[in-house]
Amino acid sequence: MIFMKRNFNRGVHFLLSGIILLVGLGRAQALSVSRAQYLMGTICEITVITERIGKAEMAISKAFQEILDLDRMMSSYRSDSELSRVNAQAATSPVSTSPRLFEALSYSSHYAILTQNAFDPAVEPLIQLWDFRGEGRVPTKQGVQEALQKVGFEKIVLDDDSHTVFFRENGVGIDLGGIGKGYALDRAALYLKKEGFPNALLNFGGEILVLGHGPEGEDWKMEVADPQDRTQGVVFFYATDVAISTSGNSERFIEVDGKRYGHILDPRSGYPVKFNGSVTVIGPSATDADALSTALFVMGEKEGLKWLKKFPQIRAFYLVPDRSTGVRFAGTENLSNLGIVVNSEKTTLTKTKEEIK
Ligand code: ADP
Ligand code: MG
Numbered sequence: 001m002i003f004m005k006r007n008f009n010r011g012v013h014f015l016l017s018g019i020i021l022l023v024g025l026g027r028a029q030a031l032s033v034s035r036a037q038y039l040m041g042t043i044c045e046i047t048v049i050t051e052r053i054g055k056a057e058m059a060i061s062k063a064f065q066e067i068l069d070l071d072r073m074m075s076s077y078r079s080d081s082e083l084s085r086v087n088a089q090a091a092t093s094p095v096s097t098s099p100r101l102f103e104a105l106s107y108s109s110h111y112a113i114l115t116q117n118a119f120d121p122a123v124e125p126l127i128q129l130w131d132f133r134g135e136g137r138v139p140t141k142q143g144v145q146e147a148l149q150k151v152g153f154e155k156i157v158l159d160d161d162s163h164t165v166f167f168r169e170n171g172v173g174i175d176l177g178g179i180g181k182g183y184a185l186d187r188a189a190l191y192l193k194k195e196g197f198p199n200a201l202l203n204f205g206g207e208i209l210v211l212g213h214g215p216e217g218e219d220w221k222m223e224v225a226d227p228q229d230r231t232q233g234v235v236f237f238y239a240t241d242v243a244i245s246t247s248g249n250s251e252r253f254i255e256v257d258g259k260r261y262g263h264i265l266d267p268r269s270g271y272p273v274k275f276n277g278s279v280t281v282i283g284p285s286a287t288d289a290d291a292l293s294t295a296l297f298v299m300g301e302k303e304g305l306k307w308l309k310k311f312p313q314i315r316a317f318y319l320v321p322d323r324s325t326g327v328r329f330a331g332t333e334n335l336s337n338l339g340i341v342v343n344s345e346k347t348t349l350t351k352t353k354e355e356i357k
Contacts, residue, residue, distance in 0.1 A: 122267075
Protein backbone atom coordinates (compact mmCIF):
# COMPACT_ATOMS: atom_id res chain seq x y z
CA MET A 1 0.00 0.00 0.00
CA ILE A 2 1.37 3.39 -0.88
CA PHE A 3 0.45 6.25 1.30
CA MET A 4 -1.03 9.29 -0.40
CA LYS A 5 0.01 12.67 0.88
CA ARG A 6 -2.91 14.60 -0.60
CA ASN A 7 -4.85 14.89 2.67
CA PHE A 8 -1.97 16.57 4.33
CA ASN A 9 -1.34 19.41 1.89
CA ARG A 10 -2.30 22.05 4.35
CA GLY A 11 -0.85 20.23 7.30
CA VAL A 12 1.75 21.48 9.67
CA HIS A 13 4.83 19.29 9.69
CA PHE A 14 6.85 18.63 12.77
CA LEU A 15 10.08 16.79 12.30
CA LEU A 16 11.43 15.88 15.66
CA SER A 17 13.38 12.83 16.76
CA GLY A 18 12.22 10.69 13.92
CA ILE A 19 8.55 11.46 14.24
CA ILE A 20 6.72 13.63 11.80
CA LEU A 21 3.36 14.82 12.93
CA LEU A 22 0.65 16.03 10.68
CA VAL A 23 -2.07 18.19 12.06
CA GLY A 24 -4.75 18.57 9.42
CA LEU A 25 -6.07 22.10 9.08
CA GLY A 26 -9.06 21.39 6.86
CA ARG A 27 -12.44 23.09 6.57
CA ALA A 28 -14.99 23.54 9.31
CA GLN A 29 -12.70 22.34 12.01
CA ALA A 30 -12.57 23.47 15.61
CA LEU A 31 -10.03 26.12 16.41
CA SER A 32 -6.64 25.07 17.57
CA VAL A 33 -3.92 26.76 19.60
CA SER A 34 -0.35 25.66 19.12
CA ARG A 35 2.70 26.79 21.08
CA ALA A 36 6.29 25.59 21.19
CA GLN A 37 8.99 26.06 23.79
CA TYR A 38 12.56 24.82 24.08
CA LEU A 39 12.64 22.60 27.17
CA MET A 40 14.82 19.72 28.41
CA GLY A 41 17.20 20.23 25.50
CA THR A 42 14.56 19.89 22.80
CA ILE A 43 11.42 21.51 21.44
CA CYS A 44 8.16 20.87 23.21
CA GLU A 45 5.09 21.61 21.13
CA ILE A 46 1.56 21.61 22.50
CA THR A 47 -1.57 21.90 20.35
CA VAL A 48 -4.99 22.20 21.94
CA ILE A 49 -8.28 21.91 20.04
CA THR A 50 -10.66 24.42 21.53
CA GLU A 51 -12.68 27.55 21.01
CA ARG A 52 -11.53 29.00 24.31
CA ILE A 53 -8.34 30.39 22.81
CA GLY A 54 -7.27 32.66 25.67
CA LYS A 55 -7.85 30.00 28.33
CA ALA A 56 -6.00 27.43 26.23
CA GLU A 57 -3.01 29.75 25.85
CA MET A 58 -2.87 30.17 29.60
CA ALA A 59 -3.18 26.43 30.19
CA ILE A 60 -0.39 25.69 27.69
CA SER A 61 1.97 28.17 29.35
CA LYS A 62 1.20 26.61 32.74
CA ALA A 63 1.92 23.17 31.24
CA PHE A 64 5.28 24.48 29.96
CA GLN A 65 5.99 25.88 33.42
CA GLU A 66 5.27 22.47 34.93
CA ILE A 67 7.75 20.86 32.52
CA LEU A 68 10.34 23.51 33.38
CA ASP A 69 9.85 22.75 37.08
CA LEU A 70 10.33 19.04 36.37
CA ASP A 71 13.50 19.80 34.42
CA ARG A 72 14.86 21.75 37.39
CA MET A 73 14.07 18.70 39.48
CA MET A 74 15.36 15.87 37.23
CA SER A 75 18.07 17.37 35.05
CA SER A 76 21.58 15.94 35.09
CA TYR A 77 22.78 19.06 33.26
CA ARG A 78 21.87 21.30 36.22
CA SER A 79 24.21 20.97 39.18
CA ASP A 80 21.50 22.49 41.40
CA SER A 81 18.73 20.07 40.41
CA GLU A 82 17.16 17.86 43.05
CA LEU A 83 18.50 14.81 41.21
CA SER A 84 22.06 16.20 41.26
CA ARG A 85 21.71 16.63 45.02
CA VAL A 86 20.58 13.01 45.34
CA ASN A 87 23.52 11.84 43.20
CA ALA A 88 25.96 13.81 45.35
CA GLN A 89 24.64 12.69 48.76
CA ALA A 90 22.75 9.39 48.57
CA ALA A 91 25.81 7.17 49.04
CA THR A 92 26.50 8.84 52.39
CA SER A 93 22.99 8.72 53.88
CA PRO A 94 19.36 8.45 52.69
CA VAL A 95 18.22 11.66 50.94
CA SER A 96 14.62 12.93 51.21
CA THR A 97 12.99 13.69 47.87
CA SER A 98 9.95 15.58 46.62
CA PRO A 99 6.88 13.44 45.82
CA ARG A 100 7.35 13.88 42.08
CA LEU A 101 11.03 12.94 42.01
CA PHE A 102 10.21 9.93 44.17
CA GLU A 103 7.45 8.98 41.73
CA ALA A 104 9.79 9.27 38.71
CA LEU A 105 12.37 7.13 40.54
CA SER A 106 9.75 4.55 41.47
CA TYR A 107 8.71 4.25 37.80
CA SER A 108 12.39 3.93 36.91
CA SER A 109 12.86 1.09 39.35
CA HIS A 110 9.72 -0.62 38.03
CA TYR A 111 10.90 -0.50 34.39
CA ALA A 112 14.43 -1.58 35.29
CA ILE A 113 12.98 -4.71 36.92
CA LEU A 114 10.45 -5.27 34.12
CA THR A 115 13.11 -5.06 31.38
CA GLN A 116 15.85 -6.94 33.27
CA ASN A 117 17.88 -3.72 33.27
CA ALA A 118 17.78 -3.08 29.52
CA PHE A 119 16.26 0.19 30.71
CA ASP A 120 18.28 1.27 33.72
CA PRO A 121 18.65 4.91 34.79
CA ALA A 122 21.40 3.82 37.17
CA VAL A 123 23.59 3.90 34.05
CA GLU A 124 25.07 7.24 35.18
CA PRO A 125 28.62 5.90 35.87
CA LEU A 126 28.79 4.84 32.20
CA ILE A 127 27.38 8.15 30.93
CA GLN A 128 30.20 9.86 32.79
CA LEU A 129 32.83 7.37 31.65
CA TRP A 130 31.91 7.92 27.99
CA ASP A 131 31.53 11.67 28.67
CA PHE A 132 28.14 11.74 26.95
CA ARG A 133 27.35 15.17 28.35
CA GLY A 134 30.62 16.60 27.13
CA GLU A 135 32.92 16.05 24.17
CA GLY A 136 32.70 12.27 24.37
CA ARG A 137 35.52 9.76 24.95
CA VAL A 138 36.12 6.09 24.25
CA PRO A 139 37.14 4.38 27.50
CA THR A 140 39.40 1.38 27.93
CA LYS A 141 37.89 -2.08 28.36
CA GLN A 142 39.07 -2.05 31.95
CA GLY A 143 37.42 1.33 32.51
CA VAL A 144 34.12 -0.09 31.21
CA GLN A 145 34.40 -3.13 33.49
CA GLU A 146 35.06 -0.92 36.52
CA ALA A 147 32.13 1.41 35.75
CA LEU A 148 29.84 -1.60 35.22
CA GLN A 149 30.43 -2.61 38.84
CA LYS A 150 28.62 0.61 39.84
CA VAL A 151 25.70 0.25 37.38
CA GLY A 152 22.30 -1.21 38.24
CA PHE A 153 19.12 0.05 39.85
CA GLU A 154 19.26 -2.78 42.40
CA LYS A 155 22.04 -0.77 44.07
CA ILE A 156 19.48 1.89 44.90
CA VAL A 157 17.08 1.72 47.86
CA LEU A 158 13.81 3.64 47.56
CA ASP A 159 11.91 3.90 50.83
CA ASP A 160 8.19 4.25 50.13
CA ASP A 161 7.35 5.50 53.62
CA SER A 162 9.98 8.21 54.02
CA HIS A 163 10.44 8.98 50.27
CA THR A 164 14.18 8.69 50.70
CA VAL A 165 16.78 7.44 48.25
CA PHE A 166 19.91 5.61 49.33
CA PHE A 167 22.81 4.24 47.25
CA ARG A 168 24.25 0.99 48.58
CA GLU A 169 27.72 1.92 47.25
CA ASN A 170 29.88 4.91 46.43
CA GLY A 171 30.00 5.83 42.75
CA VAL A 172 26.38 4.89 41.99
CA GLY A 173 24.34 7.52 40.09
CA ILE A 174 21.05 8.14 38.32
CA ASP A 175 20.32 9.66 34.89
CA LEU A 176 16.64 10.18 34.04
CA GLY A 177 17.25 11.02 30.35
CA GLY A 178 15.49 7.84 29.21
CA ILE A 179 12.21 8.53 31.04
CA GLY A 180 12.14 12.21 32.02
CA LYS A 181 10.45 13.60 28.93
CA GLY A 182 7.75 10.93 29.07
CA TYR A 183 7.11 11.62 32.73
CA ALA A 184 6.92 15.37 32.07
CA LEU A 185 4.48 14.83 29.19
CA ASP A 186 2.14 12.78 31.37
CA ARG A 187 2.16 15.54 33.98
CA ALA A 188 1.51 18.24 31.35
CA ALA A 189 -1.34 16.22 29.80
CA LEU A 190 -2.90 15.65 33.19
CA TYR A 191 -2.90 19.38 33.76
CA LEU A 192 -4.52 20.14 30.37
CA LYS A 193 -7.25 17.58 31.02
CA LYS A 194 -7.88 19.00 34.47
CA GLU A 195 -8.26 22.46 32.94
CA GLY A 196 -10.97 21.13 30.61
CA PHE A 197 -8.96 20.52 27.43
CA PRO A 198 -9.53 16.86 26.47
CA ASN A 199 -8.36 17.22 22.84
CA ALA A 200 -4.68 17.93 22.53
CA LEU A 201 -1.41 16.83 21.05
CA LEU A 202 1.84 17.10 22.95
CA ASN A 203 5.06 16.54 21.05
CA PHE A 204 8.29 16.49 22.97
CA GLY A 205 11.12 15.73 20.57
CA GLY A 206 10.13 12.17 19.75
CA GLU A 207 7.77 11.58 22.64
CA ILE A 208 4.17 12.17 21.59
CA LEU A 209 0.99 12.12 23.61
CA VAL A 210 -2.37 12.47 21.92
CA LEU A 211 -5.59 13.21 23.78
CA GLY A 212 -9.05 12.90 22.24
CA HIS A 213 -9.34 14.00 18.65
CA GLY A 214 -7.79 16.38 16.14
CA PRO A 215 -9.18 19.56 14.54
CA GLU A 216 -11.75 17.79 12.38
CA GLY A 217 -12.97 15.40 15.04
CA GLU A 218 -10.78 12.60 13.71
CA ASP A 219 -8.03 10.70 15.51
CA TRP A 220 -4.61 12.29 15.29
CA LYS A 221 -2.52 11.37 12.26
CA MET A 222 0.94 10.05 13.05
CA GLU A 223 3.85 9.54 10.74
CA VAL A 224 7.08 7.84 11.80
CA ALA A 225 10.16 8.70 9.80
CA ASP A 226 12.81 6.53 8.20
CA PRO A 227 15.56 6.32 10.85
CA GLN A 228 18.18 6.95 8.15
CA ASP A 229 16.37 9.84 6.49
CA ARG A 230 14.12 11.69 8.85
CA THR A 231 12.49 13.73 6.09
CA GLN A 232 10.83 10.53 4.80
CA GLY A 233 7.76 9.16 6.54
CA VAL A 234 7.51 5.37 6.32
CA VAL A 235 4.84 4.32 8.83
CA PHE A 236 1.45 5.98 9.16
CA PHE A 237 -1.41 5.48 11.56
CA TYR A 238 -4.16 7.20 13.53
CA ALA A 239 -4.03 7.48 17.29
CA THR A 240 -6.06 8.74 20.22
CA ASP A 241 -5.43 8.71 23.98
CA VAL A 242 -2.07 7.00 23.67
CA ALA A 243 1.58 7.88 23.92
CA ILE A 244 4.07 7.21 21.16
CA SER A 245 7.80 7.19 21.74
CA THR A 246 10.58 6.59 19.25
CA SER A 247 14.14 5.80 20.31
CA GLY A 248 16.97 6.01 17.84
CA ASN A 249 20.62 6.77 17.70
CA SER A 250 20.73 9.04 14.68
CA GLU A 251 20.08 12.27 16.49
CA ARG A 252 22.12 12.25 19.67
CA PHE A 253 25.60 10.79 19.75
CA ILE A 254 29.24 11.53 20.50
CA GLU A 255 31.86 11.46 17.78
CA VAL A 256 35.40 10.31 18.60
CA ASP A 257 38.07 10.00 15.87
CA GLY A 258 35.39 10.17 13.20
CA LYS A 259 33.37 7.35 14.73
CA ARG A 260 29.87 7.84 16.07
CA TYR A 261 28.61 6.37 19.31
CA GLY A 262 24.87 6.63 19.99
CA HIS A 263 23.57 7.97 23.32
CA ILE A 264 21.72 4.82 24.38
CA LEU A 265 23.97 2.50 26.34
CA ASP A 266 23.55 -1.18 26.98
CA PRO A 267 23.77 -1.28 30.80
CA ARG A 268 24.67 -4.95 30.60
CA SER A 269 27.76 -4.59 28.36
CA GLY A 270 28.70 -0.98 29.14
CA TYR A 271 28.87 -0.06 25.44
CA PRO A 272 26.61 2.13 23.28
CA VAL A 273 24.02 0.12 21.37
CA LYS A 274 25.03 -0.38 17.73
CA PHE A 275 21.77 -0.15 15.85
CA ASN A 276 21.07 2.38 13.10
CA GLY A 277 17.34 1.77 13.10
CA SER A 278 14.64 2.92 15.49
CA VAL A 279 11.99 1.46 17.71
CA THR A 280 8.58 3.02 18.29
CA VAL A 281 6.36 2.14 21.24
CA ILE A 282 2.65 2.92 21.44
CA GLY A 283 1.58 2.63 25.05
CA PRO A 284 -0.96 3.80 27.61
CA SER A 285 1.21 6.55 29.10
CA ALA A 286 4.17 8.62 27.95
CA THR A 287 6.22 7.37 30.90
CA ASP A 288 5.64 3.77 29.76
CA ALA A 289 6.35 4.53 26.13
CA ASP A 290 9.53 6.52 26.87
CA ALA A 291 11.07 3.95 29.20
CA LEU A 292 10.08 1.03 26.99
CA SER A 293 11.34 2.52 23.72
CA THR A 294 14.75 2.96 25.37
CA ALA A 295 14.59 -0.61 26.73
CA LEU A 296 13.52 -2.11 23.39
CA PHE A 297 16.28 -0.21 21.63
CA VAL A 298 18.78 -1.88 23.96
CA MET A 299 17.18 -5.34 23.57
CA GLY A 300 17.18 -5.17 19.78
CA GLU A 301 14.62 -6.62 17.40
CA LYS A 302 14.83 -10.31 18.24
CA GLU A 303 14.92 -10.09 22.03
CA GLY A 304 12.55 -7.10 22.01
CA LEU A 305 9.74 -8.71 20.00
CA LYS A 306 9.99 -11.83 22.12
CA TRP A 307 9.81 -9.79 25.33
CA LEU A 308 6.79 -7.84 24.01
CA LYS A 309 4.71 -11.01 23.74
CA LYS A 310 4.32 -10.86 27.53
CA PHE A 311 2.75 -7.37 27.35
CA PRO A 312 -0.17 -7.33 24.91
CA GLN A 313 -1.15 -3.79 25.93
CA ILE A 314 2.11 -2.49 24.43
CA ARG A 315 2.30 -2.05 20.68
CA ALA A 316 5.70 -1.57 19.12
CA PHE A 317 7.66 -1.79 15.90
CA TYR A 318 11.26 -1.67 14.79
CA LEU A 319 12.41 0.06 11.63
CA VAL A 320 15.55 -1.74 10.56
CA PRO A 321 17.84 -0.37 7.83
CA ASP A 322 17.81 -2.74 4.88
CA ARG A 323 20.28 -2.59 2.00
CA SER A 324 17.83 -3.55 -0.72
CA THR A 325 14.66 -1.70 0.27
CA GLY A 326 15.80 1.06 2.58
CA VAL A 327 14.08 -0.04 5.76
CA ARG A 328 12.35 -3.15 7.05
CA PHE A 329 9.30 -3.06 9.35
CA ALA A 330 9.06 -5.56 12.21
CA GLY A 331 6.20 -5.06 14.65
CA THR A 332 3.97 -6.70 17.23
CA GLU A 333 0.81 -8.50 16.12
CA ASN A 334 -1.50 -6.16 18.06
CA LEU A 335 -0.69 -3.29 15.68
CA SER A 336 -3.32 -4.37 13.17
CA ASN A 337 -6.22 -2.60 14.87
CA LEU A 338 -4.44 0.74 14.45
CA GLY A 339 -4.92 0.64 10.68
CA ILE A 340 -1.19 1.01 10.31
CA VAL A 341 0.06 1.78 6.83
CA VAL A 342 3.61 1.01 5.84
CA ASN A 343 5.05 2.83 2.85
CA SER A 344 6.00 -0.13 0.67
CA GLU A 345 8.29 1.94 -1.51
CA LYS A 346 10.63 2.28 1.42
CA THR A 347 9.86 -0.69 3.62
CA THR A 348 9.44 -4.42 3.47
CA LEU A 349 7.61 -6.73 5.78
CA THR A 350 9.93 -9.62 5.17
CA LYS A 351 10.21 -11.29 8.55
CA THR A 352 7.61 -13.85 9.41
CA LYS A 353 6.53 -14.67 12.93
CA GLU A 354 8.59 -17.87 12.81
CA GLU A 355 11.76 -16.10 11.75
CA ILE A 356 11.58 -13.71 14.68
CA LYS A 357 11.26 -16.42 17.34
P1 ADP B 1 15.68 10.45 23.67
O1 ADP B 1 16.20 11.26 24.82
O2 ADP B 1 16.35 10.72 22.37
O3 ADP B 1 14.19 10.41 23.59
P2 ADP B 1 15.72 7.94 25.06
O4 ADP B 1 14.41 8.18 25.67
O5 ADP B 1 15.91 6.60 24.44
O6 ADP B 1 16.13 8.96 23.97
O7 ADP B 1 16.78 8.14 26.24
C1 ADP B 1 18.16 8.14 26.05
C2 ADP B 1 18.80 8.79 27.24
O8 ADP B 1 18.60 7.99 28.41
C3 ADP B 1 20.31 8.95 27.10
O9 ADP B 1 20.64 10.20 26.55
C4 ADP B 1 20.78 8.78 28.54
O10 ADP B 1 20.61 9.99 29.24
C5 ADP B 1 19.81 7.78 29.12
N1 ADP B 1 20.16 6.38 28.87
C6 ADP B 1 21.10 5.85 28.04
N2 ADP B 1 21.06 4.51 28.04
C7 ADP B 1 20.07 4.15 28.91
C8 ADP B 1 19.52 2.92 29.36
N3 ADP B 1 19.98 1.77 28.88
N4 ADP B 1 18.51 2.95 30.26
C9 ADP B 1 18.03 4.11 30.72
N5 ADP B 1 18.48 5.32 30.34
C10 ADP B 1 19.48 5.35 29.44
MG1 MG C 1 13.13 6.82 26.44
